[in-house]
Amino acid sequence: MGDRFDNLYVVRSGSFKGSTIDLDGREHILGFFMPGDLIGFDAIQTGKYYTDIVALQKSSICAIPYAGLSRLFTEIPQLASRLLQMMSKSLASRETLAGDYSAEERCASFLAGMSDRFNGLGYSAIVFNLPMARSDIAKSLRLASETVTRVFARFIDDCVISVKGREITILDRSRLDHIASRMGPLSI
Amino acid sequence: MGDRFDNLYVVRSGSFKGSTIDLDGREHILGFFMPGDLIGFDAIQTGKYYTDIVALQKSSICAIPYAGLSRLFTEIPQLASRLLQMMSKSLASRETLAGDYSAEERCASFLAGMSDRFNGLGYSAIVFNLPMARSDIAKSLRLASETVTRVFARFIDDCVISVKGREITILDRSRLDHIASRMGPLSI
DNA sequence: CGACAAGTTGAACTCTGTCAATCCGGGTGG
DNA sequence: CCACCCGGATTGACAGAGTTCAACTTGTCG
Numbered sequence: 001m002g003d004r005f006d007n008l009y010v011v012r013s014g015s016f017k018g019s020t021i022d023l024d025g026r027e028h029i030l031g032f033f034m035p036g037d038l039i040g041f042d043a044i045q046t047g048k049y050y051t052d053i054v055a056l057q058k059s060s061i062c063a064i065p066y067a068g069l070s071r072l073f074t075e076i077p078q079l080a081s082r083l084l085q086m087m088s089k090s091l092a093s094r095e096t097l098a099g100d101y102s103a104e105e106r107c108a109s110f111l112a113g114m115s116d117r118f119n120g121l122g123y124s125a126i127v128f129n130l131p132m133a134r135s136d137i138a139k140s141l142r143l144a145s146e147t148v149t150r151v152f153a154r155f156i157d158d159c160v161i162s163v164k165g166r167e168i169t170i171l172d173r174s175r176l177d178h179i180a181s182r183m184g185p186l187s188i
Numbered sequence: 189m190g191d192r193f194d195n196l197y198v199v200r201s202g203s204f205k206g207s208t209i210d211l212d213g214r215e216h217i218l219g220f221f222m223p224g225d226l227i228g229f230d231a232i233q234t235g236k237y238y239t240d241i242v243a244l245q246k247s248s249i250c251a252i253p254y255a256g257l258s259r260l261f262t263e264i265p266q267l268a269s270r271l272l273q274m275m276s277k278s279l280a281s282r283e284t285l286a287g288d289y290s291a292e293e294r295c296a297s298f299l300a301g302m303s304d305r306f307n308g309l310g311y312s313a314i315v316f317n318l319p320m321a322r323s324d325i326a327k328s329l330r331l332a333s334e335t336v337t338r339v340f341a342r343f344i345d346d347c348v349i350s351v352k353g354r355e356i357t358i359l360d361r362s363r364l365d366h367i368a369s370r371m372g373p374l375s376i
Numbered sequence: 377c378g379a380c381a382a383g384t385t386g387a388a389c390t391c392t393g394t395c396a397a398t399c400c401g402g403g404t405g406g
Numbered sequence: 407c408c409a410c411c412c413g414g415a416t417t418g419a420c421a422g423a424g425t426t427c428a429a430c431t432t433g434t435c436g
Protein backbone atom coordinates (compact mmCIF):
# COMPACT_ATOMS: atom_id res chain seq x y z
CA MET A 1 0.00 0.00 0.00
CA GLY A 2 1.21 3.48 -0.86
CA ASP A 3 3.81 2.28 -3.31
CA ARG A 4 3.92 3.82 -6.75
CA PHE A 5 1.74 2.02 -9.27
CA ASP A 6 3.95 0.35 -11.83
CA ASN A 7 2.63 -3.16 -12.24
CA LEU A 8 -0.53 -5.12 -12.42
CA TYR A 9 -0.23 -8.61 -11.01
CA VAL A 10 -1.84 -11.88 -11.93
CA VAL A 11 -2.15 -14.59 -9.32
CA ARG A 12 -0.47 -17.78 -10.53
CA SER A 13 -1.01 -19.98 -7.52
CA GLY A 14 -2.24 -19.70 -3.95
CA SER A 15 -4.43 -16.87 -2.79
CA PHE A 16 -4.29 -13.34 -1.43
CA LYS A 17 -6.42 -10.90 0.46
CA GLY A 18 -6.65 -7.21 -0.33
CA SER A 19 -7.00 -5.07 2.76
CA THR A 20 -6.75 -1.57 4.09
CA ILE A 21 -6.24 -0.33 7.62
CA ASP A 22 -8.45 2.59 8.55
CA LEU A 23 -7.47 5.39 10.88
CA ASP A 24 -8.80 3.51 13.87
CA GLY A 25 -6.49 0.64 13.08
CA ARG A 26 -9.30 -1.64 11.96
CA GLU A 27 -8.72 -3.84 8.97
CA HIS A 28 -11.14 -3.80 6.05
CA ILE A 29 -10.92 -6.60 3.54
CA LEU A 30 -11.81 -5.65 0.01
CA GLY A 31 -11.63 -9.03 -1.58
CA PHE A 32 -9.78 -12.25 -2.13
CA PHE A 33 -7.65 -13.06 -5.13
CA MET A 34 -7.29 -16.51 -6.56
CA PRO A 35 -5.38 -17.91 -9.54
CA GLY A 36 -6.15 -15.93 -12.67
CA ASP A 37 -7.34 -12.87 -10.79
CA LEU A 38 -5.85 -9.50 -11.59
CA ILE A 39 -4.49 -7.39 -8.75
CA GLY A 40 -3.83 -3.68 -8.77
CA PHE A 41 -6.12 -2.02 -11.27
CA ASP A 42 -7.72 -0.01 -8.52
CA ALA A 43 -4.46 1.93 -8.51
CA ILE A 44 -4.73 3.12 -12.11
CA GLN A 45 -6.52 6.27 -11.11
CA THR A 46 -4.29 7.56 -8.35
CA GLY A 47 -0.99 6.11 -9.47
CA LYS A 48 -0.55 4.57 -6.04
CA TYR A 49 -1.63 1.26 -4.65
CA TYR A 50 -4.05 1.89 -1.88
CA THR A 51 -4.53 -1.62 -0.62
CA ASP A 52 -2.23 -4.01 1.13
CA ILE A 53 -1.99 -7.39 -0.52
CA VAL A 54 -1.30 -10.29 1.80
CA ALA A 55 -0.72 -13.89 0.77
CA LEU A 56 -2.92 -16.36 2.62
CA GLN A 57 -0.62 -19.28 1.84
CA LYS A 58 2.43 -20.07 -0.22
CA SER A 59 1.60 -18.29 -3.46
CA SER A 60 3.12 -16.93 -6.62
CA ILE A 61 2.28 -13.98 -8.84
CA CYS A 62 3.26 -12.59 -12.19
CA ALA A 63 3.99 -8.87 -12.59
CA ILE A 64 2.80 -6.99 -15.68
CA PRO A 65 4.41 -3.56 -16.13
CA TYR A 66 1.51 -1.22 -16.79
CA ALA A 67 3.55 1.13 -18.97
CA GLY A 68 4.26 -1.67 -21.40
CA LEU A 69 0.71 -2.91 -21.22
CA SER A 70 -0.82 0.46 -22.01
CA ARG A 71 1.52 0.87 -24.95
CA LEU A 72 0.02 -2.33 -26.32
CA PHE A 73 -3.43 -0.71 -26.29
CA THR A 74 -2.57 0.74 -29.68
CA GLU A 75 -1.64 -2.56 -31.26
CA ILE A 76 -4.21 -4.68 -29.49
CA PRO A 77 -7.25 -2.55 -28.74
CA GLN A 78 -9.09 -5.63 -27.47
CA LEU A 79 -6.65 -5.54 -24.59
CA ALA A 80 -8.08 -2.32 -23.26
CA SER A 81 -11.59 -3.61 -23.78
CA ARG A 82 -10.78 -6.75 -21.85
CA LEU A 83 -9.28 -4.74 -19.03
CA LEU A 84 -12.35 -2.54 -18.96
CA GLN A 85 -14.46 -5.65 -18.78
CA MET A 86 -12.58 -7.02 -15.81
CA MET A 87 -12.90 -3.71 -14.01
CA SER A 88 -16.56 -3.55 -14.85
CA LYS A 89 -17.04 -6.97 -13.32
CA SER A 90 -15.19 -5.98 -10.21
CA LEU A 91 -17.36 -2.89 -10.01
CA ALA A 92 -20.51 -4.98 -10.07
CA SER A 93 -19.19 -7.13 -7.27
CA ARG A 94 -18.50 -4.08 -5.13
CA GLU A 95 -21.94 -2.84 -5.88
CA THR A 96 -23.35 -6.05 -4.52
CA LEU A 97 -21.30 -5.93 -1.38
CA ALA A 98 -22.39 -2.37 -0.72
CA GLY A 99 -26.07 -3.29 -0.52
CA ASP A 100 -27.76 -3.74 2.82
CA TYR A 101 -28.15 -7.45 3.15
CA SER A 102 -28.52 -9.65 6.19
CA ALA A 103 -25.72 -11.72 7.64
CA GLU A 104 -27.31 -14.88 6.26
CA GLU A 105 -27.54 -13.48 2.76
CA ARG A 106 -23.95 -12.33 2.86
CA CYS A 107 -22.60 -15.62 4.12
CA ALA A 108 -24.66 -17.64 1.65
CA SER A 109 -23.50 -15.46 -1.22
CA PHE A 110 -19.92 -15.78 -0.06
CA LEU A 111 -20.07 -19.56 0.10
CA ALA A 112 -21.80 -19.85 -3.26
CA GLY A 113 -19.25 -17.50 -4.77
CA MET A 114 -16.30 -19.44 -3.40
CA SER A 115 -17.81 -22.66 -4.66
CA ASP A 116 -18.13 -21.17 -8.14
CA ARG A 117 -14.61 -19.87 -8.09
CA PHE A 118 -13.12 -23.18 -7.04
CA ASN A 119 -15.23 -24.84 -9.67
CA GLY A 120 -13.96 -22.43 -12.32
CA LEU A 121 -10.41 -23.36 -11.35
CA GLY A 122 -11.08 -27.03 -11.86
CA TYR A 123 -11.55 -27.96 -8.22
CA SER A 124 -14.62 -29.43 -6.61
CA ALA A 125 -17.58 -27.12 -6.21
CA ILE A 126 -18.84 -29.31 -3.34
CA VAL A 127 -15.88 -29.73 -1.04
CA PHE A 128 -13.17 -27.12 -0.73
CA ASN A 129 -10.79 -25.59 1.75
CA LEU A 130 -11.19 -21.93 2.46
CA PRO A 131 -7.77 -20.31 2.48
CA MET A 132 -8.76 -17.50 4.80
CA ALA A 133 -9.56 -17.20 8.51
CA ARG A 134 -13.09 -16.65 9.81
CA SER A 135 -12.15 -13.13 10.76
CA ASP A 136 -11.07 -12.44 7.19
CA ILE A 137 -14.37 -13.70 5.86
CA ALA A 138 -16.14 -11.54 8.39
CA LYS A 139 -14.19 -8.42 7.49
CA SER A 140 -14.79 -8.96 3.80
CA LEU A 141 -18.54 -9.27 4.42
CA ARG A 142 -18.61 -6.41 6.92
CA LEU A 143 -19.62 -8.64 9.81
CA ALA A 144 -18.10 -9.63 13.12
CA SER A 145 -16.34 -12.98 13.08
CA GLU A 146 -18.72 -14.24 15.76
CA THR A 147 -21.63 -13.53 13.46
CA VAL A 148 -20.04 -15.59 10.69
CA THR A 149 -19.58 -18.45 13.11
CA ARG A 150 -23.19 -18.24 14.21
CA VAL A 151 -24.57 -18.10 10.68
CA PHE A 152 -22.42 -21.05 9.65
CA ALA A 153 -23.74 -22.92 12.68
CA ARG A 154 -27.29 -22.20 11.55
CA PHE A 155 -26.48 -23.42 8.03
CA ILE A 156 -25.11 -26.63 9.54
CA ASP A 157 -28.26 -27.11 11.61
CA ASP A 158 -30.30 -26.70 8.45
CA CYS A 159 -28.11 -29.17 6.55
CA VAL A 160 -27.11 -26.57 3.98
CA ILE A 161 -23.38 -27.08 4.51
CA SER A 162 -21.07 -29.00 6.74
CA VAL A 163 -17.90 -27.54 8.14
CA LYS A 164 -14.70 -29.11 9.42
CA GLY A 165 -12.37 -26.28 10.29
CA ARG A 166 -11.74 -24.48 7.02
CA GLU A 167 -13.09 -27.31 4.92
CA ILE A 168 -16.54 -26.57 3.58
CA THR A 169 -18.93 -29.10 2.09
CA ILE A 170 -21.94 -27.79 0.22
CA LEU A 171 -24.87 -30.08 1.00
CA ASP A 172 -27.71 -28.11 -0.50
CA ARG A 173 -26.61 -25.71 -3.17
CA SER A 174 -30.09 -24.74 -4.25
CA ARG A 175 -30.98 -23.74 -0.70
CA LEU A 176 -27.79 -21.72 -0.53
CA ASP A 177 -28.67 -19.97 -3.76
CA HIS A 178 -32.14 -19.32 -2.50
CA ILE A 179 -30.87 -17.65 0.65
CA ALA A 180 -28.41 -15.59 -1.38
CA SER A 181 -30.88 -14.84 -4.14
CA ARG A 182 -31.42 -11.19 -3.28
CA MET A 183 -27.72 -10.54 -3.70
CA GLY A 184 -25.87 -10.67 -6.97
CA PRO A 185 -22.88 -12.99 -7.31
CA LEU A 186 -19.82 -12.13 -5.27
CA SER A 187 -16.96 -12.72 -7.65
CA ILE A 188 -14.21 -10.80 -5.87
CA MET B 189 -32.16 -0.88 -17.12
CA GLY B 190 -31.96 -4.07 -19.17
CA ASP B 191 -31.49 -2.26 -22.45
CA ARG B 192 -28.64 -3.29 -24.69
CA PHE B 193 -25.44 -1.40 -23.99
CA ASP B 194 -24.70 0.85 -26.93
CA ASN B 195 -23.83 4.22 -25.52
CA LEU B 196 -21.98 5.85 -22.73
CA TYR B 197 -23.51 9.12 -21.60
CA VAL B 198 -22.00 12.30 -20.25
CA VAL B 199 -24.10 14.59 -18.10
CA ARG B 200 -24.22 18.08 -19.59
CA SER B 201 -26.52 19.77 -17.11
CA GLY B 202 -28.72 18.87 -14.18
CA SER B 203 -28.29 15.67 -12.22
CA PHE B 204 -29.30 12.03 -12.19
CA LYS B 205 -29.51 9.13 -9.83
CA GLY B 206 -28.54 5.59 -10.71
CA SER B 207 -30.75 3.01 -9.07
CA THR B 208 -31.74 -0.63 -9.09
CA ILE B 209 -34.80 -2.36 -7.73
CA ASP B 210 -34.01 -5.53 -5.83
CA LEU B 211 -36.15 -8.63 -5.75
CA ASP B 212 -38.07 -7.34 -2.76
CA GLY B 213 -39.01 -4.24 -4.69
CA ARG B 214 -36.75 -1.98 -2.68
CA GLU B 215 -34.78 0.69 -4.44
CA HIS B 216 -31.00 0.86 -4.08
CA ILE B 217 -29.23 3.99 -5.19
CA LEU B 218 -25.78 3.43 -6.59
CA GLY B 219 -24.76 7.01 -7.05
CA PHE B 220 -25.53 10.46 -8.30
CA PHE B 221 -24.32 11.89 -11.56
CA MET B 222 -23.54 15.54 -12.06
CA PRO B 223 -22.26 17.54 -15.03
CA GLY B 224 -19.15 15.95 -16.47
CA ASP B 225 -19.86 12.54 -14.97
CA LEU B 226 -19.87 9.48 -17.20
CA ILE B 227 -22.86 7.15 -17.09
CA GLY B 228 -23.00 3.58 -18.23
CA PHE B 229 -19.56 2.05 -18.04
CA ASP B 230 -20.78 -0.49 -15.54
CA ALA B 231 -22.52 -2.07 -18.53
CA ILE B 232 -19.32 -2.74 -20.46
CA GLN B 233 -18.93 -6.17 -18.95
CA THR B 234 -22.39 -7.60 -19.46
CA GLY B 235 -23.44 -5.67 -22.54
CA LYS B 236 -26.61 -4.60 -20.77
CA TYR B 237 -27.34 -1.64 -18.56
CA TYR B 238 -28.21 -2.91 -15.15
CA THR B 239 -29.17 0.34 -13.50
CA ASP B 240 -32.05 2.69 -14.03
CA ILE B 241 -31.04 6.28 -14.57
CA VAL B 242 -33.49 8.90 -13.35
CA ALA B 243 -33.16 12.66 -13.78
CA LEU B 244 -33.57 14.60 -10.55
CA GLN B 245 -34.37 17.82 -12.36
CA LYS B 246 -34.48 19.23 -15.86
CA SER B 247 -31.25 17.84 -17.27
CA SER B 248 -29.44 17.08 -20.50
CA ILE B 249 -27.00 14.39 -21.53
CA CYS B 250 -24.74 13.58 -24.43
CA ALA B 251 -24.61 10.06 -25.87
CA ILE B 252 -21.32 8.50 -26.93
CA PRO B 253 -21.65 5.36 -29.04
CA TYR B 254 -19.32 2.83 -27.43
CA ALA B 255 -18.58 1.03 -30.68
CA GLY B 256 -17.14 4.19 -32.17
CA LEU B 257 -15.34 5.02 -28.97
CA SER B 258 -13.63 1.65 -28.67
CA ARG B 259 -12.52 1.89 -32.31
CA LEU B 260 -10.75 5.08 -31.33
CA PHE B 261 -8.72 3.15 -28.74
CA THR B 262 -6.36 2.27 -31.58
CA GLU B 263 -5.80 5.82 -32.71
CA ILE B 264 -5.91 7.44 -29.30
CA PRO B 265 -4.64 4.97 -26.74
CA GLN B 266 -4.84 7.66 -24.04
CA LEU B 267 -8.58 7.37 -24.43
CA ALA B 268 -8.62 3.85 -23.05
CA SER B 269 -6.30 4.89 -20.26
CA ARG B 270 -8.57 7.76 -19.37
CA LEU B 271 -11.60 5.51 -19.34
CA LEU B 272 -9.74 3.04 -17.14
CA GLN B 273 -8.92 5.90 -14.83
CA MET B 274 -12.52 6.94 -14.50
CA MET B 275 -13.59 3.39 -13.76
CA SER B 276 -10.79 3.03 -11.28
CA LYS B 277 -12.03 6.12 -9.47
CA SER B 278 -15.57 4.81 -9.44
CA LEU B 279 -14.26 1.53 -8.07
CA ALA B 280 -12.55 3.30 -5.20
CA SER B 281 -15.77 5.09 -4.36
CA ARG B 282 -17.70 1.84 -4.26
CA GLU B 283 -15.02 0.38 -2.10
CA THR B 284 -15.58 3.15 0.36
CA LEU B 285 -19.30 2.73 0.38
CA ALA B 286 -18.95 -1.00 0.99
CA GLY B 287 -17.08 -0.50 4.27
CA ASP B 288 -18.87 -0.73 7.58
CA TYR B 289 -19.16 2.82 8.69
CA SER B 290 -21.56 4.48 11.07
CA ALA B 291 -24.44 6.64 9.96
CA GLU B 292 -22.55 9.77 11.05
CA GLU B 293 -19.48 8.85 9.07
CA ARG B 294 -21.55 8.14 5.98
CA CYS B 295 -23.50 11.37 6.18
CA ALA B 296 -20.41 13.45 6.85
CA SER B 297 -18.63 11.85 3.93
CA PHE B 298 -21.62 12.44 1.71
CA LEU B 299 -21.84 16.12 2.60
CA ALA B 300 -18.12 16.66 2.19
CA GLY B 301 -18.23 14.87 -1.14
CA MET B 302 -21.14 16.94 -2.44
CA SER B 303 -19.40 20.11 -1.34
CA ASP B 304 -16.29 19.09 -3.26
CA ARG B 305 -18.26 18.21 -6.35
CA PHE B 306 -20.13 21.50 -6.40
CA ASN B 307 -16.85 23.25 -5.86
CA GLY B 308 -15.31 21.40 -8.77
CA LEU B 309 -18.16 22.59 -10.96
CA GLY B 310 -17.53 26.20 -10.05
CA TYR B 311 -20.29 26.55 -7.47
CA SER B 312 -19.92 27.40 -3.82
CA ALA B 313 -18.45 24.72 -1.60
CA ILE B 314 -20.17 26.32 1.40
CA VAL B 315 -23.78 26.77 0.35
CA PHE B 316 -25.46 24.48 -2.13
CA ASN B 317 -28.80 22.91 -2.96
CA LEU B 318 -28.97 19.17 -2.91
CA PRO B 319 -30.86 17.99 -5.97
CA MET B 320 -32.08 14.78 -4.35
CA ALA B 321 -34.62 13.88 -1.69
CA ARG B 322 -33.63 12.73 1.79
CA SER B 323 -34.81 9.27 0.93
CA ASP B 324 -32.47 9.21 -2.07
CA ILE B 325 -29.54 10.25 0.10
CA ALA B 326 -30.51 7.56 2.56
CA LYS B 327 -30.74 4.86 -0.08
CA SER B 328 -27.39 5.82 -1.54
CA LEU B 329 -25.77 5.57 1.89
CA ARG B 330 -27.62 2.36 2.84
CA LEU B 331 -29.49 4.07 5.65
CA ALA B 332 -33.13 4.79 6.45
CA SER B 333 -34.26 8.29 5.61
CA GLU B 334 -35.15 8.88 9.24
CA THR B 335 -31.57 8.14 10.19
CA VAL B 336 -30.30 10.73 7.73
CA THR B 337 -32.69 13.26 9.20
CA ARG B 338 -31.52 12.46 12.72
CA VAL B 339 -27.84 12.66 11.85
CA PHE B 340 -28.37 15.97 10.06
CA ALA B 341 -30.19 17.20 13.16
CA ARG B 342 -27.21 16.21 15.29
CA PHE B 343 -24.87 18.03 12.90
CA ILE B 344 -27.03 21.12 13.18
CA ASP B 345 -26.94 20.94 16.98
CA ASP B 346 -23.17 20.71 16.82
CA CYS B 347 -22.99 23.67 14.44
CA VAL B 348 -21.33 21.61 11.72
CA ILE B 349 -23.91 22.49 9.08
CA SER B 350 -27.17 24.34 8.77
CA VAL B 351 -30.06 23.09 6.72
CA LYS B 352 -33.00 24.83 5.11
CA GLY B 353 -34.92 22.19 3.18
CA ARG B 354 -32.52 20.97 0.55
CA GLU B 355 -30.14 23.90 0.98
CA ILE B 356 -27.05 22.93 2.92
CA THR B 357 -24.57 25.34 4.47
CA ILE B 358 -21.26 23.95 5.65
CA LEU B 359 -20.34 25.74 8.87
CA ASP B 360 -17.38 23.66 10.00
CA ARG B 361 -15.73 21.81 7.20
CA SER B 362 -12.81 20.60 9.27
CA ARG B 363 -15.15 18.99 11.77
CA LEU B 364 -17.03 17.38 8.92
CA ASP B 365 -13.79 16.01 7.53
CA HIS B 366 -12.83 14.77 10.94
CA ILE B 367 -16.06 12.85 11.34
CA ALA B 368 -15.70 11.42 7.85
CA SER B 369 -12.00 10.80 8.20
CA ARG B 370 -12.21 7.03 8.51
CA MET B 371 -13.92 6.85 5.14
CA GLY B 372 -12.32 7.67 1.85
CA PRO B 373 -13.85 10.35 -0.38
CA LEU B 374 -17.24 9.59 -1.89
CA SER B 375 -17.00 10.88 -5.41
CA ILE B 376 -19.88 9.02 -7.00
C1' DC C 377 2.56 -32.13 26.59
C1' DG C 378 2.02 -27.17 26.86
C1' DA C 379 1.17 -22.82 24.68
C1' DC C 380 -0.86 -19.90 21.65
C1' DA C 381 -3.86 -18.72 17.91
C1' DA C 382 -8.23 -19.62 15.92
C1' DG C 383 -12.83 -20.69 16.57
C1' DT C 384 -17.11 -21.18 19.28
C1' DT C 385 -20.62 -19.96 22.62
C1' DG C 386 -23.21 -16.94 25.83
C1' DA C 387 -25.06 -12.48 27.67
C1' DA C 388 -25.67 -7.67 27.51
C1' DC C 389 -25.87 -3.73 24.91
C1' DT C 390 -26.28 -0.43 20.96
C1' DC C 391 -27.21 1.29 16.70
C1' DT C 392 -30.25 1.50 13.17
C1' DG C 393 -34.65 0.21 11.01
C1' DT C 394 -39.54 0.14 11.30
C1' DC C 395 -43.89 1.94 12.34
C1' DA C 396 -46.77 5.69 13.38
C1' DA C 397 -47.99 10.34 14.25
C1' DT C 398 -47.09 15.00 13.21
C1' DC C 399 -45.23 18.96 10.86
C1' DC C 400 -44.02 21.82 7.00
C1' DG C 401 -44.03 24.07 2.34
C1' DG C 402 -45.68 24.63 -2.11
C1' DG C 403 -49.11 24.08 -5.38
C1' DT C 404 -54.13 24.03 -6.46
C1' DG C 405 -58.64 25.46 -6.76
C1' DG C 406 -62.50 27.97 -5.14
C1' DC D 407 -56.34 35.66 -0.95
C1' DC D 408 -57.11 31.86 1.75
C1' DA D 409 -58.29 27.03 2.82
C1' DC D 410 -57.09 22.73 1.50
C1' DC D 411 -54.05 18.91 0.11
C1' DC D 412 -50.31 16.15 -0.58
C1' DG D 413 -45.64 14.53 -0.62
C1' DG D 414 -41.54 15.10 1.74
C1' DA D 415 -39.43 15.80 6.14
C1' DT D 416 -39.25 15.42 11.08
C1' DT D 417 -39.86 13.39 15.60
C1' DG D 418 -40.83 9.71 18.98
C1' DA D 419 -41.34 4.88 20.63
C1' DC D 420 -40.03 0.43 20.08
C1' DA D 421 -37.98 -3.90 18.36
C1' DG D 422 -34.42 -6.63 16.38
C1' DA D 423 -30.19 -7.81 14.15
C1' DG D 424 -25.65 -7.69 14.92
C1' DT D 425 -21.64 -6.06 17.78
C1' DT D 426 -18.97 -6.26 21.73
C1' DC D 427 -16.94 -8.32 25.59
C1' DA D 428 -15.72 -12.29 27.94
C1' DA D 429 -15.18 -17.05 28.87
C1' DC D 430 -14.41 -21.34 27.04
C1' DT D 431 -13.03 -24.99 23.56
C1' DT D 432 -10.41 -26.79 19.85
C1' DG D 433 -6.58 -27.65 17.21
C1' DT D 434 -1.95 -27.04 15.71
C1' DC D 435 2.89 -26.77 16.21
C1' DG D 436 7.07 -26.53 18.72
